[in-house]
Amino acid sequence: QVQLVESGGGLVQAGGSLRLSCAASGRTFSSYGMGWFRQAPGKEREFVAAINWSGRTTYYAASVKGRFTISRDNAKNTVYLQMNSLKPEDTAVYYCAADTAGWAAAAIAEYDYWGQGTQVTVSS
Secondary structure, three states: OOOEEEEOOEEEEOOOOEEEEEEEOOOOHHHOEEEEEEEOOOOOOEEEEEEOOOOOOEEEOOOOOOOEEEEEEOOOOEEEEEEOOOOHHHOEEEEEEEEOOOOOOOOHHHOOEEOOOEEEEEEO
């Protein structure tokens, strides 16, 4: 069993930055692909970014590419999402997820474990 705990959410003005963290339990974190997803009120959960087990492969949704950066520190069992140039439409609950297959996957169905989420609110 893997537990994922997100942190770093909050309220920020448009154009600002936030850094989300996701801490994972367990000794096999370094073999997992990790992803960030988000869900706005009344909308489906959507893919944001993913990183493979080694950190060498990353993948971004078109809406965040060039503004968000995903990274990981396997020594700390933590994955990060640096969010710059935030827009009001980035407002959502952000979730991290673990893919035991190790890939940088975009599909929700590829992920085996999920965190509880952290709220990000961007004011205009």
